[in-house]
Amino acid sequence: MRPVVVLGVGLIRFGRYPDVPVAELGQRACWAALDDAGVAWRDIPVAYCGHAFQGSTMGQRVLNRIGLTGVPIINVENACASGSTAFVAAYQAVASGMYDVALALGVEKMSFKGMIDATRPDDIERPLGTGAMPTKYALIARRYMDDYGLTAAALAQVSVKNHANGCRNPYAQHQRRLTLDEVQQSRMISDPLTLYQCSPTGDGAAAAVITTEAVARQRSAGPFVRVAGCAVGSQVFVPGEPDDISEITKRTSRRAYEMWGGGPDDLDVVELHDCFTIAEICHYEGLGLCGEGEGQHLLASGATGIGGRIPVNPSGGLLSRGHPVGATGMAQIAEITWQLREQAGERQVTGAKAGVTHTLGGGGGMACAVTVLTR
Amino acid sequence: MRPVVVLGVGLIRFGRYPDVPVAELGQRACWAALDDAGVAWRDIPVAYCGHAFQGSTMGQRVLNRIGLTGVPIINVENACASGSTAFVAAYQAVASGMYDVALALGVEKMSFKGMIDATRPDDIERPLGTGAMPTKYALIARRYMDDYGLTAAALAQVSVKNHANGCRNPYAQHQRRLTLDEVQQSRMISDPLTLYQCSPTGDGAAAAVITTEAVARQRSAGPFVRVAGCAVGSQVFVPGEPDDISEITKRTSRRAYEMWGGGPDDLDVVELHDCFTIAEICHYEGLGLCGEGEGQHLLASGATGIGGRIPVNPSGGLLSRGHPVGATGMAQIAEITWQLREQAGERQVTGAKAGVTHTLGGGGGMACAVTVLTR
Amino acid sequence: MTRTVPIRDGLFHVPPSGAAPPHLIGSRCDDCARSFFPSKNQCPRCSGRALAEIALSPRGTLHTYTVIHQAPPGYAGPVPYVVGRVELPEGERVLAPIVGVAPSGLRTGMPMELVIGKAFDDPEKGEVVTYQFRPAREPVRP
């Protein structure tokens, strides 16, 4: 595999765009990424579009607006990991030597949707009300609390941290600081998860242009943001755990780390899949930032805040930046790219040289995508 | 790129399975392909699933039934070319050296749907009734008839030929011979297209296991069905033709032929995207089997019948085998594989050494996938 | 008097009190001079991002047509009905309902003109109108 670098990234502020067609949201993100890369659309030989709910040929609907160049456009879906799976597919297309440049796009318009419930129309979970996403994560939270003595207040603190970060991110859907009290006193959704412990639905789009290090060197002296490792995984059998989110994260991140040749101790910044507060605690452990059951202590120590030992979700994460499903993974790539370029403004993690993105799809662990970027 | 061979293929008979979940349809096709390849699911390191309408994580829903092995599962969508795009993605994964083996799957359950209209809920084409698929192809047909003197009877003859072929295919949805009169006298849908000139909606699934020629040689002496060339393309700007189906077919097939190092004269058998009768006539020309405006003469000469110079759609094509969107491209791959192995029974094209599959997605030319297989 | 609302804003313009015939609203690329309908924010041909709104010619020729006997879901009008593509002098081929002509009177190449007519009745909005084409009532002057 050839060395691959991220040449440009772009996104639109996540939020609600009732009057803008989803294809135009994607178009704006592509404009931003192409401009950032300094590449014209006619010079892109292949594109991958990740989304989960937008219907057929979403990538074409976006890219046909930008120009009918005839290139292969492949729509990729892996639930909440759709955007990050599109990125990995684009990486593989370039790293393997098939294409010298690729565009990866994640786009989703969800403001028409309410709570995501991960059920299909004829699932019995729908009339029984047992299949909603907050329910799946609330069940994980309750067990974790009882196993490891996590308190409701410690759990809610994840949202306080991530909203404090999102305030510094002009692309975040929620740019509002929340107190612990506000998080805990917000409407109860599925005990122990209150409203502000659930990522908001919204609209969004994010894109990246990647190329080989050789092509990048022809354009500038660098330094470049390099794709050091990446992996996509699905579930293995975990006795009794149909919705396991930890094993898949562990296994997929280990594969990405191995490809990189580094490990969790070598990371400077992390964007992980905090769809609910409990998820961030679990994923600290899954990504190897701390041991099992130690996630709450890592958070309480301040290590995962900006300025801490290993800042997590400086962008605000899904909780504050928002979670338009297919766009999330690409927004993580953009954030880590900016962090490594020292372009993250008020939320910059000083001297970040290696970062990881992590997204999880499908109401538990149907799909996981992990990418390590380095400079 | 390394040489890649098709190790096994499998499909279920296309049709209506109201009581079988779509995931089980996919499972049955995978069983057939794995058994045909003589490979266990636990030995497959990556899988690509093509579908257009089945919702999130369709590949996982199929493959989780077969075994939770944790491998990357990537869902791929390109409208009617979803299955064939999944095949190309799997091909690239193996050819590029990333994986030694891959499974490609196409699955769709459409019996709940009526006419496919390629519009989205807020398109004005929906209330105006201008966006249905038969309409798009009827418009192409009318212009073609006036440009080239194609008669309604000559057009209907495509369906007569393909149903005669489908009668010999145990996997075909329609296994019934139709007379020219029956085709022409069937209910008018969108003039000049009558009901039997439109491919039926239905349910279906098809799969293939591919690997490197090196791995295949460790298992048997061959001969092997080899993936000689493949390409995916999207639209280019064609003045005044928002739904052009010919330019994209020409351009994409030329790319696949170039990779192969052969051309239309070197083909022995063709599976092409006859979603409507007129499409087959146009695609004869697009694939280079004859010159522009000569499609009807090629058909009338008998050249495209089984036993003719260049048999087209010996499986019955979309018109007779059926068109469960995401499964179609994979069923074409299975058919050409069987033809090249001389396992096509009553519909065998004698001595076939090279064949091509061609699928078109998205109500005109949003996506096109072409694959050349050789023996 | 029935209240009429366009099926979507920005598709066509009807000058008040018949001062001029209605026209479709398109856009033209500053870079490559191609015209498009509906109007776009970027040129699909050359990716140019400077496009100017233009009034498209209200006349053209029937490039192709079909008589639809089985209506797709979402359509509630009379069946059969006619749909065609009308090629405008600017090069676009506009997909639209074709009115004012019996199926037997349709010919590819025949001159057509734009009319604004009823698409359907909306219980809340009133009569929804859309662009349609009918055979031109006088010869096209070049």
Next chain:
Amino acid sequence: MTRTVPIRDGLFHVPPSGAAPPHLIGSRCDDCARSFFPSKNQCPRCSGRALAEIALSPRGTLHTYTVIHQAPPGYAGPVPYVVGRVELPEGERVLAPIVGVAPSGLRTGMPMELVIGKAFDDPEKGEVVTYQFRPAREPVRP
């Protein structure tokens, strides 16, 4: 008497006239001996295709639970309501409605027993019943 229909066939069995408690219908893999609910046609652990239908134990322990205050679309019952996972001796953790206990009485690890109870009323089918768990009424005997 109300007619009752199961929410789906093949999920649970209610012996006639209380001869025995109801049970969930699962399947066990002949090759690796793992048990599953609902029953499967192939083993997700070892891909074995020989599975036998089994009656799962009607008792287990509450592995985890939540009180749902905001119901997802499609649910029409009372709110708040309780959902939990009950771990059966066979190893499966069954997601189900939890009944017969106030939220304050819930504890992970508490013994639970299967009951068949009303899910919702269907205007056409009658009362639709489903599997649920409630706190076990007598101590679980090992």
